[in-house]
Structures are given as structure tokens and as C-alpha cells.
Amino acid sequence: MSAALLEVQDLKMHFPVKEGVFQRARKVCRAVDGVTLSLPAGSTIGLVGESGCGKSTLGKCIVRLHQPTSGSIRFMDTELAGLSTSSLKPHRRQLQMIFQDPVESLNSRHMVGEILAEPFLIHAMGDAGWRRRKVLDLLDRVGLPANAAERYPFEFSGGQRQRIGIARAIALEPKLIVCDEPVSALDVSIQSQVLNLMLDLQRDMGLSYLFIAHNLAVVKHVSDQVAIMYLGRIVELADADEIYRNARHPYTRALISAIPQPDPRHRQNRIVLSGDVPSPINPPSGCPFHPRCPHATDRCRAEVPALRPAPGASGHTVSCHYDL
Secondary structure (H helix, E strand, O other): OOOOEEEEEEEEEEEEEEOOOEEEEEEEEEEEEEEEEEEEEEEEEEEEEOOOOOHHHHHHOOOOOOOOOOOOOOOOEEEEOEEEEEEEHHHHOOOEEOOOOOHHHHHOOHHHHHHHHHHHHHHOOOHHHHHOOOOHHHHHOOOOOEEEEHOOOOOOOOHHHHHHHHHHHOOOOOOOEEEEOOOOOOOOOHHHHHHHHHHHHHHOOOOEEEEEOOOOOHHHHHHOOOEEEEEOOOEEEEEEHHHOOOOHHHHHHHHHHHHOOOOOOOOOHHHHHHHHOOOOOOOOOOOOOOHHOOOOOHHHOOOOOEEEEOOOOOOEEOOOOOOO
């Protein structure tokens, strides 16, 4: 793989929780609590975890829709974490996002042609004729007819609307796209079409993806590496084949055991976790997973495990006190 396109170091995003008549910040929601990862150019990292674990917040921090509380976001050798809005503008051409809900992320008052031309207007690129040609080219690349430019988003199906969202994301030919559960709102038959489109665009344009999802089966199909996130932290990171074959963290093992099997004769030992995900406002002491972990010890309850190399596995890191 190529050199790192994106380097995230100890990134934190803490939101104040306001209470009382005067709405004073008395508590903190630790949505992202010290994430470190590296994304090589031209590759895909799948980011997986239960709802509420901080996946989408991490993605929005990376594209700077959120100003992170602390930590480093180094993209194409530029530190983004502390840049002002005006200083970020030239970097946004190389850093785009596909949102989970195409209904909410597309302006229903604008025709598709206006939506796709907007990035070029914001960055003062080309004249009206040039922008029109680029819009038609984008529609063709994502498999939509030219007359789609004259229609509104609500006139399309969910899969077609997501194709419009993808076209908008690739309009400026970025290097990195953060994909926030881009297929979770689609029918299963449509999901595979959209995923194949994204893989084709990655191959043709040299794109890198941070692919956020809660479906491990989908992530396995598109990812070079997989990062497992729990309560604002990365608890395991490895190559996709390695993590499915040799998961080390008990949370990862539980997620993998829940993947549906296409063969009804295949019996898989399902690992059922007790309890719910703890609140990021009041996280447990020590390892954040210990209240639900069947292997937890007193050390787990008292000490936060560092993300360290797993014994005997190159490039495989895990945040667990014991090699299970």
C-alpha cells in the first residue's frame, strides 16, 4: 500500500451536556475519546460498531464538520484540526463525504443539476457551459440518465438518490471520501449495486474511503482494513481477512458471530452480549467493555487497556488486557 493519506492521532470530540435552568455545562459526552488510525492512499478502512459508539462523529471530525476537542488530523501532510473555516476551503476539494440519508442530505428545492453544479460554483470552477458538461458526465459515471439533471431528488428512488449523493461527492475529484453508512438505508438488492459502483469509482479515480457501517458483512466486501469501535475508542484494528479469521477482542468476536450465514445448515455459535452500551456521558472505569465482557477481571475494571500489537500477528492491534 501507499504512504498514509490520512493520519489521526489521539482524536477526541467531547460535547458539553447542559443542565438546569441556566443551561450550564455540568457533564461531558465523550463521543470520540482518543482515536488513532492511519489510512493509506487508494485503500479503504471499514469502521464498525454499534449505534452510538461514535463512528459518525469521528467521520464528521475528519471532514471538519465538527471542531475536535483535541488531537491531530493530518491529511495530505496538512494539519486540519486547528484550521479556520476559510483556511479549510482549499482542502475541502480533496475531502468529501457521503451521508447516510440521501433524502436529508439533498436539497429538495433544487434540481439535481443544480445540486451537482454547486461544488463548482463554490470553488469558482469553469463557466456555465463547462459546469453543464461536468454535471452530465457525473450523472453518466453513477449510472443515471442525462435528463435526471432536470428533476428533483424526491422524484427518484432511494438507490438513485444515493447515486446522486455519490456524484456530488466525486464532483471535485477528491482523494478521500468519508462514507457514513452509505447503504444502510437501502434495500439489500440495491446495496450491492451501490457498493459495486463505489468500488468501480475507487479503482478508476484512485479514491480512498473511510467506510462507516454497522454491518460487518458489508464492510468485509469493501475494506482493506477494519477498525472496531466501542464507546468512542478503537478496540481492534487489522487487515480485513485477518480480523474475520482471527479476531482477538471479545467485542469483535461477538459482532462476527452475529453475521447471518447464507447456508442454513451451517451452525454458528452466537455470542450474545449482556446489557447495553454504556453511556458516553458516564462511561465505566477501566476498559469500557468490561461490564459486558464475559472475560473481565479486576484489572479490566480498574485499568484502561492501550491499543497494542497483538502477539504473533503483523499489523494487528487490539485494546485488551489479555490475548484471548
